Amino acid sequence: MNDQQAEAIDFGELVQSDRVHTSLYRDPAIFDEEMERIFKNTWVWVGHTSEIPIKNSFVKSWVGDKPVIVTRDKEMKVHVLLNRCRHRAASICEQKSGKTSVFVCPYHGWSYALDGKLRAVPHSKVYGEDFDKEEFPLISLRTEIYNGMIFATFRDDIEPLDDFLGPAKKWIDLFMKQGAGYPVKVLGEHQFTFDGNWKIQLENTTDAYHFPIVHKTFLDSLDSETTNIFDVLGQGGWLEDLGNGHSVMVMIPDLVDLDENLDAPIPERFEALAQELREEGHDEDKVRRMVRAVGGGGFNLNLFPNVACSMAFFRVLRPVKVDQTEIRHIAIGMDGGPDAANRVRLRLHEHFQGPMGFGSPDDAEGWERVQRGSAAGDDLWILVNRGEQPLEGHAAGEHVTDVSAETGMRAAYDMWKKVMTA
Incomplete structure (x- = not known):
């Protein structure tokens, strides 16, 4: 698209305070301007440090539609x-991840160090005496x-980055407590594509409203104790706009800070894990923290x-x-932690997010239906007006909204509008 078309x-008219235009999907x-x-x-976001744990390691990633390599140099x-x-x-790298001291272009053999510097050019004398390798590093x-x-x-x-993340940093820190005292590391991932616009998925992550409907089969697969925990609309949760398009949806308030409530009874579904960890020699405080x-x-x-x-x-x-x-669901675990604990994390991930799990297929079906349905009215609007009013007297503050509100969507589209009209 040229400048005149853009x-x-x-763009400002396509996002209102309580709705967005269908053309944003279609x-x-x-899309090109986005x-x-x-x-x-x-x-x-391009990766996690545990994916490049040692010097000369790398992992492929993307920034929008631009392919990149995330590296850790010597x-x-x-x-x-x-x-x-x-x-x-x-492209100089087609391997998903690995370890190397140099990237060599397979076409003409130009080679680069992991900091991007051009190291060698075959038959470089033909370029003449003025050719300077320092002028042609990989773009960093x-x-x-x-x-x-x-x-x-x-x-x-x-x-x-600290300023961009703002209040979201508190929630990142809370999320990383899943290491239970160990560093968090990537255990593996499940990748798939769906036929729909990227913003449909962006909306979904803070959409508790769909959970008991779309994920009914998942809830039916659980024992009664776990089903009660996943009653996401009935636990006193909330939604919060964190600025810069970020948002948080609290579904289970009791599990916000994993360092708290360690004296609570161990859930029945985790009793076998707790006993296995005790038998490995972990003390009770550590067992409870990991469980x-x-x-x-x-x-x-x-x-x-x-x-x-x-x-x-x-x-x-x-x-x-x-x-x-394209969607990547990346399982995380405890770097250096017990195999038993990481094994349970993987099994739980597979149950909901894995390719044969209950969550991913149902979500993808919903996202594709949104894309298909959007063809039935190009001049219609997508509503994001649920739960606009803050909750009164909520423990999390006067600025939060109901857990089923569309606050997260409004936050993202406010940022979309800000950036697209800048």
């Missing part, structure tokens, strides 16, 4: 590099890390524009096309 779209021109105005102008410094040779634009993005979460941006003049952490926290944290800390896993979205989105 100027013809009034217009390829809007890749430029949002994903090249905000902090975008000095242990983290870099985010565009996955594109400076010579003729071939500005990179900052908060509590193991790696973010990158194309903008050198953007606000610091309380294995089920995850009681909230979903949405970080604009592409990642969520969702109860017990990372959910990462990647826009592919206006009507196609």
Whole structure:
């Protein structure tokens, strides 16, 4: 889309305080502008430090529609590099992750260190005496890390990551308590695509309203004790706008801070794990801390524009096309923790988020139905007006809304509007 076409779209009019226009799901021109105005102008999550644990390790990722490589060089410094040779634009890395001291372009053999510096060019004398390798490193993005979460941006003049995250940092810190005293690490992931716009998924992470309907089969698969815990609309939870498009949905207040309530009775479903940990020699305080952490926290944290800390896993979205989105569900566990605890975390992840689980297929079906249904009225609006009024006298404060409110969606679209009209 050229500049004149972009100027013809009034992005500000497409987002109202209580609704957004259907074209946000369907217009390829809007999608193209989102890749430029949002994903090249905000902090975008690209990975977790546990994915590059040692020097010369790397993992592939994306910033919007731009392929990148997240690396840790020989000095242990983290870099985010565009996955594109400076010579003729071939991708230099096709392996998902691994360890190497150099990336070699398979087309003409230009090689790069993990900090992006161009190391060698075959037959470089043909370029002439003026050729300077220092002028052609891999393009490096500005990179900052908060509590193991790696973010990158194309903008050198953007606000610091700490400022962008703001109040969300408190919730990231709470989420990372799932390590139960150990560092949090990535255990594995489940990846899939759905035929729908990326913002449909962005909305979903703080949408408790759908949970008892879409996920009824999941709830039916649980014992009565666990079903009561997942009564997300009846536990006194709340939704909170954290600024800059971020939001948090607290579904199980008792599980917000995993360092608290350690004297509570161990749930029946975790008694076997507790006993196994005791038999391995862990003291009772540590056993209770690990058992309380294995089920995850009681909230979903949405970080604009592409990642969520969702109860017990990372959910990462990647826009592919206006009507196609890639999703990564990344299981996390305790780095150096007992195998038994990490095994239980993986089994719980598989139960809901795995490819044969109850959550992912039902969610994806809902997201695709939204995309299909949006074709039945290009001039209609998507409502995000549920629960606009703050809760009175709530323990979390006077600014929070009902757990089933659409506050998180309004927060994300407020940020969308701000960035798209900047």
